[in-house]
Amino acid sequence: MKRLLTAVTLATMALGASAQNYPEKPITIVVPFAAGGPTDKVARDLAEAIRKPLGGQVIIENVAGAGGTLGHTKVAKAGADGYTLLLAHVAMATAPALYRKLQYDALNDFEYLGLVNEVPMTLIARPTMPAANYGELAKWLDANKGKINLANAGLGSASHLCGLLFQQSTKIDMTTVPYKGTGPAMTDLIGGQVDLMCDQTTNTTGQISGGKVKAYAVTTTKRLTGEAVKNLPTLNEVGLKGFNVTIWHGLYAPKNTPKPVLDKVNAALKTALKDAQFIKNQEALGADIVDDGRVNPAEHKKFVEAEIAKWGPVIKAAGQYAD
CATH class of the missing domain: 3.40.190.150 (Bordetella uptake gene, domain 1)
Structure with missing residues (x-):
């Protein structure tokens, strides 16, 4: 012992x-x-x-x-x-x-x-999306049920998770289109092959600033201060109460x-x-x-x-x- x-x-x-x-x-x-x-x-x-x-x-x-x-x-x-x-x-x-x-x-x-x-996230759309703001986008989503394509960077990616929560919050089922990374997903969004994507500001602010995509809202409970996103409302304030996603x-x-x-x-x-x-x-x-x-x-x-x-x-x- x-x-x-x-x-x-x-x-x-x-x-x-x-x-x-x-x-x-x-x-x-x-x-x-x-x-x-x-x-x-x-x-x-x-x-x-x-x-x-x-x-x-x-x-x-x-x-x-x-x-x-x-x-x-x-x-x-x-x-x-x-x-x-x-x-x-x-x-x-x-x-x-x-x-x-x-x-x-x-x-x-x-x-x-x-x-x-x-890292905050943003809800973005193809440049040809007719909606000018989130209110108009919500009406477009409601009118196009069953025809909406939502891109993501792959299973488990930030964009995949945000997209799942967005669908659940809006109660609108969308066709999820997974890609092998953000790059190809963004390319197809810019080209109009898909309608929407929700992704990190690290991946979206440059595209927003360059006018290559349309931006509608941020996923945090507070508005952001960055130049490209400072005028975007939060999803929480436009009606998706409690929506809060950061990576x-x-x-x-x-x-x-x-x-x-x-x-x-x-x-x-x-x-x-x-x-x-x-x-x-x-x-x-x-x-x-x-x-x-x-x-x-x-x-x-x-x-x-x-x-x-x-x-x-x-x-x-x-x-x-x-x-």
């Missing part, structure tokens, strides 16, 4: 010393999507901003596939030492409903470290990562979110830095629990699942 207690004590002391000296080697942030996309950009900006307060090297590893779930699974099964982290977006909350067989539990296989940012990003570690390590990463995250260059980079993406209680682990997890509760019924009602 004495030997067992001694072994436990030595192990505890070693763990404490390791946590105290953290980081002693490079930290990897796993991005569950391909390089070059919005989430990858956020992760690379964050890696640079968080490197300074952590005092160590931070590298990015892209683990794309299966709507982000491959990257999530990799981190869930990684060593719980703080050297493998996950930068994930809203898929953390939607995958439990979208995928029948997940290799991880979104709420129980990760340590929550804090939210990073939120958010959060930072996670494997379950059972030592608390001293989690505390260090959370403190570094809070510092990074106040970094002038990081803020500038996020503003250029059309993203809002999170500056409320959700930068704390407990509030971050509570927020994701609420998002799971919101998206689960929407996805199940649509019956659009991935294997």
Whole structure:
């Protein structure tokens, strides 16, 4: 018994010393999507901003596939030492409903470290759409039931999720047209092959400013200030009460990562979110830095629990699942 207690004590002391000296080697942030996309950009900006307060090297590893779930699974099964982290977006909350067989539990296989940012979305249409404002668009939708095409960037994408909620909120079924990414979906929208799309400001503001698409509303509860979207109403104010969709990003570690390590990463995250260059980079993406209680682990997890509760019924009602 004495030997067992001694072994436990030595192990505890070693763990404490390791946590105290953290980081002693490079930290990897796993991005569950391909390089070059919005989430990858956020992760690379964050890696640079968080490197300074952590005092160590931070590298990015892209683990794309299966709507982000491959990257999530990799981190869930990684060593719980703080050297493998996950930068994930809203898929953390939607995958439990979208995928029948997940290799991880979104709420129980990760340590929550804090939210990073939120990206608003816009409801846009082909340039030849006859409606001049949302009121006219609502009438057009009602008059064209059964003939409306709604584009998205693929199952589980931001545009797919926003489109599902839009259909549910308007009580109008539309023909969902999935593409392999935002690029081809936007090309067909601009060309008039599809009618509508709901996508992130990171993907839409340039098209709106250039007059290549028509814009009707934003998906947040407050109006936006960006030049291209400042005159757009919110969907909430035009009658879709409670409509609120943003694409958010959060930072996670494997379950059972030592608390001293989690505390260090959370403190570094809070510092990074106040970094002038990081803020500038996020503003250029059309993203809002999170500056409320959700930068704390407990509030971050509570927020994701609420998002799971919101998206689960929407996805199940649509019956659009991935294997």
